[in-house]
Amino acid sequence: MPELPEIENIVQALQRLKGKKIEKLEILSGEVLRTSPRFLEKGLLENRFLAVRRKGKYILFQLEDSLTLVMHLGMTGQILLQQSTSFLSQGEGTRRVLDRADLPDKHTHFVIHCQESKLYYRDVRKFGFINLVRFHESDEDNYFRKIGYDPFEVKREFVISLLKNRKARIKPLLLSQKPLAGLGNIYVDETLFKAGIHPKHKTSRLSRARLGHFFDVMRLVLEEAIEKGGSSIDDYVRPDGSYGSFQNFHQVYGREGKPCPRCGALIRKIRLGGRGTSFCPRCQR
DNA sequence: GCCACTGTTAGCAT
DNA sequence: CATGCTAACAGTGG
Numbered sequence: 001m002p003e004l005p006e007i008e009n010i011v012q013a014l015q016r017l018k019g020k021k022i023e024k025l026e027i028l029s030g031e032v033l034r035t036s037p038r039f040l041e042k043g044l045l046e047n048r049f050l051a052v053r054r055k056g057k058y059i060l061f062q063l064e065d066s067l068t069l070v071m072h073l074g075m076t077g078q079i080l081l082q083q084s085t086s087f088l089s090q091g092e093g094t095r096r097v098l099d100r101a102d103l104p105d106k107h108t109h110f111v112i113h114c115q116e117s118k119l120y121y122r123d124v125r126k127f128g129f130i131n132l133v134r135f136h137e138s139d140e141d142n143y144f145r146k147i148g149y150d151p152f153e154v155k156r157e158f159v160i161s162l163l164k165n166r167k168a169r170i171k172p173l174l175l176s177q178k179p180l181a182g183l184g185n186i187y188v189d190e191t192l193f194k195a196g197i198h199p200k201h202k203t204s205r206l207s208r209a210r211l212g213h214f215f216d217v218m219r220l221v222l223e224e225a226i227e228k229g230g231s232s233i234d235d236y237v238r239p240d241g242s243y244g245s246f247q248n249f250h251q252v253y254g255r256e257g258k259p260c261p262r263c264g265a266l267i268r269k270i271r272l273g274g275r276g277t278s279f280c281p282r283c284q285r
Numbered sequence: 286g287c288c289a290c291t292g293t294t295a296g297c298a299t
Numbered sequence: 300c301a302t303g304c305t306a307a308c309a310g311t312g313g
Contacts, residue, residue: 001292057293075293076309107309125308127293146295168302176302177294185292234291234310274304275292 004182005225024113056181074127172273
């Protein structure tokens with residue numbers, strides 16, 4: 001599942017696109033498009049990448065002419081970068097199913113051909129999407145009105161008051177992307193465990209000190225996950241086809257029935273807001 | 286072969 | 300507005 005750390009890794013790998021010109025487009029399935037194929041062709045062809053960045057789980061490709069290509073990977077989306085004829089890393093860490101020669105396969109919806117590289121957009125479940133928008137002035141803020149702040153663009157004190165003013169249970173609130181954008185199921189469970197907070201706890205009822213502690217732990221968990229290349233559970237791979245390794249460091253996610261690494265109590269799994277939720281009943285209150 | 290399960294966002298209900 | 304529930308989808312595993 002691509003969440004903030006996975007998207008951050010992808011964005012870092014995509015930095016090499018900067019300055020390159022788009023020479024050809026292949027739209028293999030229109031289902032993931034949030035705009036017309038005509039507008040995409042017109043806006044992208046012969047255009048150049050100025051910058052690639054991230055907001056929450058959204059990937060933003062800034063182009064000339066105030067155009068921004070917006071990509072979201074949903075649950076199973078992948079971006080794969082091919083340099084001329086070979087992928088950046090061969091063999092090690094690559095998946096059988098994604099054997100580079102196979103691309104584009106039936107789950108590849110979109111291909112961008114650049115000078116010396118191709119970008120493949122794959123998404124098995126098609127929950128992801130691609131859009132092309134023209135941003136002027138505050139248009140970007142307007143476009144992202146529905147999502148909250150990126151955890152790395154806000155200060156500790158601000159986040160404390162942000163959460164202090166919400167009445168919802170902390171886990172569904174964080175998954176909503178409203179106050180903060182970027183955490184998904186894995187990193188919410190991992191952060192709440194390390195912060196010692198029960199996923200059903202209402203944020204307004206947590207002390208400012210505990211909310212501050214939550215913020216510190218969240219930053220640490222995300223930074224460590226980014227540094228470890230993200231979590232490769234089902235589909236996630238980096239654009240060069242390699243795996244992340246943070247899944248090997250998960251404390252609670254996917255560990256139900258196993259002993260808590262801190263106190264030895266058995267990790268429980270419940271349903272919360274329709275989502276699987278793993279936590280330690282003794283450490284998280 | 287069937288069915289439950291996986292978890293993201295959008296959209297609708299409360 | 301704030302919060303909660305469910306549909307959309309395709310593959311996997313029991």
